[in-house]
Amino acid sequence: MKILSIFLLGLLVMGSMALTGCLDDPEETEDTLLRMGFAWPTEIDPATGTDKSSTTAFTNLYDPLVFPTQEGVKPWIAEDWDISEDGTVYTFNIREDVTFHSGRDLTAEDVYFSMERLVTMGEGFAHLFADYIDLDASQVVDDHTVEFVIHEPRGVFLPSLVRLYIVDKEEILENAVEGGTFEYEPWGNDLGRDYLITNDAGSGPYQAYEVVVEDHVYMRRFDDYWGEMHENAPDEFRMLALGEAATERTMFRRGELEITSEWLPYEQVELIAEQEGGVKGAYPEGGAFFGMMHTRKPPLDCVHVRRALAYAYDYDSQIDDIFPESELMQGIVPVQLGGALDLEMPRMDREAAMAELEQSQYYPEIIDNPDDYEIEASWTGEVAATERAASLLGEAGDALGLNVRIARYAWGSLIDAMYDEDESPHVAMVWVTAHYPEAGSLLEARYHSRNARSWEQNEWLQDDEIDSLIDEALSEPDLETRYQLYADIQEKLFELMPSLFLHTQYSMHVMQPYIEWPHVENPEEEALAGIGFNIDLRRIGVTPPGER
Amino acid sequence: MDMKRYIGKRMFWAIISLFGLSIFIFYFGRIIPGDPIRMMVDPRTPESVVEELRRSLALDRPLYTQYFIWLSNVFRGELGFSIHSRRSLTLDVREYLPRSLELIFYAGSVQIVGSFLLGVAAGSNINKWQDHVTRIFSYIGVSIPAFVFAIIFQLVFAYQLGVFPTGGALSEGFSAPGGPTGFIALDSIIHGRFGTLLNFIQHATLPAIALAIPGMAQVTRMIRSGMITINQKEYIAMSRGFGLPEKDVRFKYLLRPSIIPAVTVLGMQIAMMLGNAFLVEIVFRWPGFSRFAVNAMLRSDLNTIVATVLIIGLMFAVINIVIDVLVAYIDPRIRFSRR
Numbered sequence: 043m044k045i046l047s048i049f050l051l052g053l054l055v056m057g058s059m060a061l062t063g064c065l066d067d068p069e070e071t072e073d074t075l076l077r078m079g080f081a082w083p084t085e086i087d088p089a090t091g092t093d094k095s096s097t098t099a100f101t102n103l104y105d106p107l108v109f110p111t112q113e114g115v116k117p118w119i120a121e122d123w124d125i126s127e128d129g130t131v132y133t134f135n136i137r138e139d140v141t142f143h144s145g146r147d148l149t150a151e152d153v154y155f156s157m158e159r160l161v162t163m164g165e166g167f168a169h170l171f172a173d174y175i176d177l178d179a180s181q182v183v184d185d186h187t188v189e190f191v192i193h194e195p196r197g198v199f200l201p202s203l204v205r206l207y208i209v210d211k212e213e214i215l216e217n218a219v220e221g222g223t224f225e226y227e228p229w230g231n232d233l234g235r236d237y238l239i240t241n242d243a244g245s246g247p248y249q250a251y252e253v254v255v256e257d258h259v260y261m262r263r264f265d266d267y268w269g270e271m272h273e274n275a276p277d278e279f280r281m282l283a284l285g286e287a288a289t290e291r292t293m294f295r296r297g298e299l300e301i302t303s304e305w306l307p308y309e310q311v312e313l314i315a316e317q318e319g320g321v322k323g324a325y326p327e328g329g330a331f332f333g334m335m336h337t338r339k340p341p342l343d344c345v346h347v348r349r350a351l352a353y354a355y356d357y358d359s360q361i362d363d364i365f366p367e368s369e370l371m372q373g374i375v376p377v378q379l380g381g382a383l384d385l386e387m388p389r390m391d392r393e394a395a396m397a398e399l400e401q402s403q404y405y406p407e408i409i410d411n412p413d414d415y416e417i418e419a420s421w422t423g424e425v426a427a428t429e430r431a432a433s434l435l436g437e438a439g440d441a442l443g444l445n446v447r448i449a450r451y452a453w454g455s456l457i458d459a460m461y462d463e464d465e466s467p468h469v470a471m472v473w474v475t476a477h478y479p480e481a482g483s484l485l486e487a488r489y490h491s492r493n494a495r496s497w498e499q500n501e502w503l504q505d506d507e508i509d510s511l512i513d514e515a516l517s518e519p520d521l522e523t524r525y526q527l528y529a530d531i532q533e534k535l536f537e538l539m540p541s542l543f544l545h546t547q548y549s550m551h552v553m554q555p556y557i558e559w560p561h562v563e564n565p566e567e568e569a570l571a572g573i574g575f576n577i578d579l580r581r582i583g584v585t586p587p588g589e590r
Numbered sequence: 591m592d593m594k595r596y597i598g599k600r601m602f603w604a605i606i607s608l609f610g611l612s613i614f615i616f617y618f619g620r621i622i623p624g625d626p627i628r629m630m631v632d633p634r635t636p637e638s639v640v641e642e643l644r645r646s647l648a649l650d651r652p653l654y655t656q657y658f659i660w661l662s663n664v665f666r667g668e669l670g671f672s673i674h675s676r677r678s679l680t681l682d683v684r685e686y687l688p689r690s691l692e693l694i695f696y697a698g699s700v701q702i703v704g705s706f707l708l709g710v711a712a713g714s715n716i717n718k719w720q721d722h723v724t725r726i727f728s729y730i731g732v733s734i735p736a737f738v739f740a741i742i743f744q745l746v747f748a749y750q751l752g753v754f755p756t757g758g759a760l761s762e763g764f765s766a767p768g769g770p771t772g773f774i775a776l777d778s779i780i781h782g783r784f785g786t787l788l789n790f791i792q793h794a795t796l797p798a799i800a801l802a803i804p805g806m807a808q809v810t811r812m813i814r815s816g817m818i819t820i821n822q823k824e825y826i827a828m829s830r831g832f833g834l835p836e837k838d839v840r841f842k843y844l845l846r847p848s849i850i851p852a853v854t855v856l857g858m859q860i861a862m863m864l865g866n867a868f869l870v871e872i873v874f875r876w877p878g879f880s881r882f883a884v885n886a887m888l889r890s891d892l893n894t895i896v897a898t899v900l901i902i903g904l905m906f907a908v909i910n911i912v913i914d915v916l917v918a919y920i921d922p923r924i925r926f927s928r929r
Contacts, residue, residue: 068761068762068763068764068785068789071762071763082885083674083675083676085676090676092632164635164636164638164639164642165631165632165635165639165643166632167632168635168639169632169634169635169636172636172639173636223646223647223671223678224646235676236677239675239676239677254685254877255675255677255682255685256674256675256686256877256881256882256885257875257877282875283875284875285872286872286873288741288744288745288749288873289744289756289757289872289873289874289875291749292744292745292748292749292756293756293757295749296748296749296752296756298756424888452623452624453624453629453888454622454623454624454625454629454888454889454890455623455624457624457625457628457629458623458624458625458628461625461628477634487633487634493633493634495637496633496634497628497633498633498634
């Protein structure tokens with residue numbers, strides 16, 4: 043009874059406070075918001091993250107040295123550049139009207155420091171530069187000129203610079219921590235690593251003002267931004283850690299979410315679009331879904347067995363039933379990437395598949411005793427759709443009389459397995475995305491031997507000819523010649539058929555009808571091949587509430 | 591005096607258990623599949639950088655060395671580096687644990703009040719409508735997991751009716767009071783921000799009820815059964831025979847011994863909420879420790895795995911001690927048996 047009395051008394055006190063106006067009210071705001079769901083983690087330090095939510099944060103908090111386009115790259119923080127005749131010295135002229143969020147001017151010193159910091163820390167996109175840049179020879183020429191020297195010619199150095207996000211040197215060094223878990227030489231501190239977990243040091247169109255790891259990143263529009271913005275660019279961009287369909291649907295209905303996250307099951311996307319009045323849309327980002335076949339494990343060490351599976355797979359069902367907004371691949375890499383080659387890719391043709399199988403060194407034993415030639419097709423437990431994709435491979439195997447066993451792997455276990463040639467499954471179904479908008483980015487990640495021990499490869503191709511062709515192409519400064527070299531590599535890979543080229547990945551969202559998002563509305567003309575560049579708030583409009 | 595010695599003894603064993611638990615979980619945490627460094631960095635990161643990171647985080651040392659480094663850090667109040675959040679785990683615990691504890695406090699209160707009210711109602715009205723309703727509630731509550739209730743509540747009260755918020759701890763426009771305790775409810779009271787307090791309670795209501803129901807259903811049944819069993823004792827019939835008021839018989843002689851096993855289970859249920867709250871926190875976007883911990887575990891974040899298990903272990907140890915004291919208070923036989 044006593045407890046009940048206290049409880050009732052509490053309610054009475056609260057009620058009276060509410061009636062007498064003693065309660066603090068929420069801060070009212072007229073700002074337009076863009077709230078969007080993302081899969082966590084979101085790292086806002088451009089020297090550590092590379093995933094979708096992190097790169098989206100970079101696009102809006104930072105400015106890269108050059109910006110990707112559908113044709114290549116365009117001037118951005120670097121307003122123009124010169125490349126020496128031998129292709130090893132890049133001189134960049136830096137814009138003079140760029141201000142960091144701290145209020146300091148962006149200078150060539152910051153550009154040099156951004157490269158130095160990225161390479162010193164070695165994570166994130168550092169792999170694009172670390173082995174090639176000669177930092178000792180590179181220099182700041184004056185306040186607005188920086189010279190980067192590379193050890194040997196590398197044609198893809200320039201497009202790779204879309205991933206050199208410029209950070210505020212002074213801001214970082216002022217907030218660097220000494221004596222922590224990380225200490226980088228010769229700096230003797232963590233190069234702002236800890237600080238940039240919850241703060242930004244950029245010059246981008248938005249400025250982070252509240253970061254709760256695992257929950258949200260809130261950004262406010264930066265008033266002194268130098269670049270052009272959409273006339274209705276939102277005042278605030280809020281990246282929310284979401285992923286539960288019921289939650290997103292409820293938030294969308296109540297107007298608490300402008301754009302859903304991209305990993306919702308397709309059925310949910312359709313429901314939200316149809317029943318909540320959302321607009322469905324998707325865009326490609328230079329990524330693709332591969333069935334990576336272990337080319338050194340019998341029976342997949344035989345190209346005819348690999349081709350047989352490639353012809354037996356039901357590509358249309360994969361698109362119709364599992365990944366409806368994606369597109370069948372037209373080549374070895376997505377067509378959005380510079381230098382992608384259109385090829386006559388395998389489509390389901392069970393007769394052609396059987397004909398290939400009959401040419402195999404394992405035929406007819408592989409049909410007579412299929413258990414002796416078991417093919418393990420792995421799928422990732424965390425992504426339900428991969429099970430359905432793997433099941434289609436199982437069906438393809440059944441149609442040919444092969445024994446394709448579907449095996450579930452936890453993502454951690456799959457990574458462990460894929461780092462070991464013997465432990466790797468026969469087939470791993472994984473998405474891989476380009477880091478810069480050229481075919482070379484994906485070709486190197488997917489087929490060069492130096493990346494064989496990685497979850498982006500399960501083929502264990504380790505082909506010297508392919509390696510040297512990729513190296514030659516990446517070094518080639520002339521764009522046309524480089525694209526021709528990419529084409530040669532793609533033709534050779536087509537012959538080897540080391541992978542099932544399943545689909546070009548499209549990121550799919552549902553947005554409120556008052557959102558203008560050109561990359562989704564017109565992906566063919568607007569979408570950029572490079573993870574994170576398509577959620578660019580400079581170009582997204584949110585109609586103000588009074589005008590909807 | 592005896593009770594103090596008893597509590598001291600229990601605390602000593604709790605510390606020994608936690609120490610043993612730390613060795614156990616430290617070892618087993620490290621044999622979970624998934625190289626934590628490989629899961630932390632981009633797959634194109636060169637091997638040399640991966641090895642350097644492994645060295646920085648002492649993951650290249652023998653297991654016993656790693657353990658002693660970790661233990662010495664713990665004694666300095668530092669729980670280690672979280673691969674998931676990429677910062678000190680102490681900061682993460684400070685940020686997320688209060689949110690989960692607040693939710694558990696709320697859910698625990700709902701569970702205690704609800705199970706006692708329903709249990710007594712059922713136990714005092716055997717085979718009447720109160721008993722039937724409670725039985726149906728119990729069957730539903732025990733057989734459906736908390737996260738399903740979370741989704742149902744969200745769909746009904748947030749999606750359809752719109753009377754409760756969808757998720758989070760506070761609505762847009764409200765901000766956490768910012769200290770001194772880190773608990774939003776408590777800090778709101780300290781700062782006199784009662785609007786924030788009400789808003790917080792509004793946000794915590796649905797997840798707390800969803801979290802409370804399964805345990806509440808189980809404990810309700812226990813109280814009911816306890817009351818039926820005790821009701822058949824001779825001393826109860828005798829009390830009624832002597833003409834004692836029914837209120838006294840019911841609450842003093844019948845309920846008190848009936849709730850002893852229920853109190854023990856209730857305590858364990860509340861302690862388990864810290865680990866079980868994960869999916870409820872996901873559904874309601876509750877920025878709590880369970881959500882953080884499970885996501886960190888999926889990325890093989892070793893230090894977080896150890897810290898989480900230890901925190902849950904600590905919670906069990908503390909609640910166990912509290913329950914023992916409470917049971918001794920309720921049941922004089924236990925008190926006297928220790929003398």
